[in-house]
Amino acid sequence: MLINLGSCSYVGVPSDIKNNFKPCFNQNKSDIHSKINTQGYYVVKEPLQKSLSDNGKALKNNQGEVSDTSHYCTLFFEDGTFLANFFDINEDRCKKGMSDIPQLFQEIAQDSKGKTAKSFYSWFRWGKYSISGDTIKAKWTNHPLSISPNWSAWEVWYKIIDKNTLVEISSTPLHHMTDSDWKNFEIYSKRDTIPKIPARFVPASVVPEPNSWLKQKKWYWCNPSDWKNYRKARKKN
Numbered sequence: 001m002l003i004n005l006g007s008c009s010y011v012g013v014p015s016d017i018k019n020n021f022k023p024c025f026n027q028n029k030s031d032i033h034s035k036i037n038t039q040g041y042y043v044v045k046e047p048l049q050k051s052l053s054d055n056g057k058a059l060k061n062n063q064g065e066v067s068d069t070s071h072y073c074t075l076f077f078e079d080g081t082f083l084a085n086f087f088d089i090n091e092d093r094c095k096k097g098m099s100d101i102p103q104l105f106q107e108i109a110q111d112s113k114g115k116t117a118k119s120f121y122s123w124f125r126w127g128k129y130s131i132s133g134d135t136i137k138a139k140w141t142n143h144p145l146s147i148s149p150n151w152s153a154w155e156v157w158y159k160i161i162d163k164n165t166l167v168e169i170s171s172t173p174l175h176h177m178t179d180s181d182w183k184n185f186e187i188y189s190k191r192d193t194i195p196k197i198p199a200r201f202v203p204a205s206v207v208p209e210p211n212s213w214l215k216q217k218k219w220y221w222c223n224p225s226d227w228k229n230y231r232k233a234r235k236k237n
Helices: 017-019 089-093 101-110 117-122 179-191 225-237
Strands: 039-048 071-074 081-086 123-130 135-141 154-161 165-171 200-201
Touching: 071 135, 081 135, 101 117, 154 200
Parallel strands: none
Antiparallel strands: 039 071, 039 200, 071 081, 081 123, 123 135, 135 154, 154 165, 165 200
16 A cells, blocks of 8 residues: 555645745756765664653663664755655555665656655655755755645755765754744754764665656746756656
């Protein structure tokens, strides 16, 4: 069984998120392989709150492993496309506790217009990134359903420790925030004193094409001709 999200209805991106997503998307052709890995994904294994001691340290079992963790996966594509906090959307595997991201990638690559691929590309937190020195600057937005259009967009910076290790160093909201939202965000930021857990690289033999739903939007691209060429290529494949 597949968690089918691709057939649902979506609404347009709010103007504030469009404006805050500048500069526009310009397909990255520069060599990024000397700084990060793109043939795979990065994952943060973060202990759940119930697995933390009073001082914020993870509680471990007899084998030295954290008993309850959440996995936060991110993917940096070669062309500058960014994918944040994605997961295996095969429901059968998830129910069995057998989430398999590399297998998910294989399934998408084998049927790039199938249900799995459509759900993968039309949901999740897609965006773009650039690299400046030892810092990755990424922006993403969610893609809420029309029945509950709760938009969220963020700019997240990562420090490159080495090609296999990244650490989040800052996050800033790009969506509309009320005064109450900002107050809560500031309070949370001040309380967030637990050191960030590094994201570790996980290699994959196959990585999906970066066919983000954002790439279907003309406003997202710097060059309108690139947008047209992309859409033509997608129709042919």
